[in-house]
Amino acid sequence: MLVVSGCLAGCRCRFDGDSRADPGIEALVNAGGVMMVCPEELGGLDTPRAPSEIRGGDGSDVLRGRARVVTVEGRDVTSAFLAGARRALELAEAAGADRAVFKDGSPSCGVTRIRDGSFTGRSRPGRGVTSALFLEHGIGVASEEAWRESVLGEDGT
Ligand code: SF4
Secondary structure (H helix, E strand, O other): OOEEEHHOOOOOOOOOOOOOOOOOHHHHHHHHOOEEEOOHOOOOOOOOOOOEEOOOOHHHHOOOOOEEEEOOOOOOOOHHHHHHHHHHHHHHHHHOEEEEEOOOOOOOOOOOOOEOOOOOOOEOOOOHHHHHHHHHHHEEEEHHHHHHHHHHOOOOO
């Protein structure tokens, strides 16, 4: 079983109420055997919602209480991000999932990079909270770019 970020499958669950639909991921979902999750919605956050970034580290640091997730207005939403990550993991484990394709750059789903916490559009290497939790529980996580390259070849053909 493969888990995918809901926004990659066309769900309008992003903070701004939009999706980041990927035709390849949508085709996978339509073929069946794929589970969609949106950790931020699973954590009880509304859509649309204020954009959030991790301050003081990455998702692994959030799991250990060394970093926080805050909205652009400065509201601490760490508990919602942790709850959503844990719920997504519960669902994935119950479904027997062993891998995931997640939206890179997200404070929840980011695989190789996240925003740097300054809300200026800059990124830094690191994982989102859910990606970090999945990896710590033995579920492999790939970004949509890495998945696309593995399926289609590096030139995207
Ligand atoms: S939490 Fe993940 S699935 Fe939900 S909108 Fe953000 S990147 Fe997409």
